[in-house]
Amino acid sequence: MSRLFDIDIICKTEKDTRNLAIDFAKLLPHNSSIALIGDLGMGKTTFVGGLAHGLGISDTVRSPSFNILNIYSSNVFLLHIDAYRLDGSEQATEALMLNDFLVPPYCLVVEWPERLYNFLEMCTFKVMFSMNNDFSRTICIRPIHQPF
Ligand SMILES: Nc1ncnc2c1ncn2[C@@H]1O[C@H](COP(=O)(O)OP(=O)(O)OP(=O)(O)O)[C@@H](O)[C@H]1O
Ligand SMILES: [Mg+2]
Numbered sequence: 001m002s003r004l005f006d007i008d009i010i011c012k013t014e015k016d017t018r019n020l021a022i023d024f025a026k027l028l029p030h031n032s033s034i035a036l037i038g039d040l041g042m043g044k045t046t047f048v049g050g051l052a053h054g055l056g057i058s059d060t061v062r063s064p065s066f067n068i069l070n071i072y073s074s075n076v077f078l079l080h081i082d083a084y085r086l087d088g089s090e091q092a093t094e095a096l097m098l099n100d101f102l103v104p105p106y107c108l109v110v111e112w113p114e115r116l117y118n119f120l121e122m123c124t125f126k127v128m129f130s131m132n133n134d135f136s137r138t139i140c141i142r143p144i145h146q147p148f
Helices: 014-027 044-054 090-094
Strands: 007-011 032-037 069-073 077-082 106-111 125-131 137-143
Touching: 007 014, 014 044, 014 137, 032 044, 044 077, 044 106, 044 125
Parallel strands: 032 106, 032 125, 077 106
Antiparallel strands: 007 137, 069 077, 125 137
């Protein structure tokens, strides 16, 4: 499998972040679920924009902060959740009725995953964002090996 699945990379610009996500999308197995972990303004939504592009989606990705879940489609469904406004409770997460929307083949990507009940325990990739002194971002992609 490609080393893109387990890397730390410095993205100097928004375009670098987007390009990384485009490459990642092209190698992503179907039905992946991705946790985007990082503070406000780190580039999580920028990354989703690249994912969408790499998955062949032509729509512009906008932050789903108010409606929480946005769905895009090409030959896969891209489900983009911004859980910032959720409280991490099981009830708030169930109210999204996510299972009804998870129609394979899909890619589920979640900003603020710690606020979506159980998501960090069941995701298949973690992508962590941090900012460097020169304002570039370090992005670490980690595959999560699920027990069988
Ligand atoms: N290397 C970089 N990668 C991504 N964004 C960058 C980078 N350098 C600067 N930026 C800027 O940082 C901002 C990132 O915004 P973005 O909405 O993607 O962050 P976010 O992590 O989704 O924030 P939020 O937590 O508020 O949803 C943009 O204004 C972008 O131009
Ligand atoms: Mg965002």
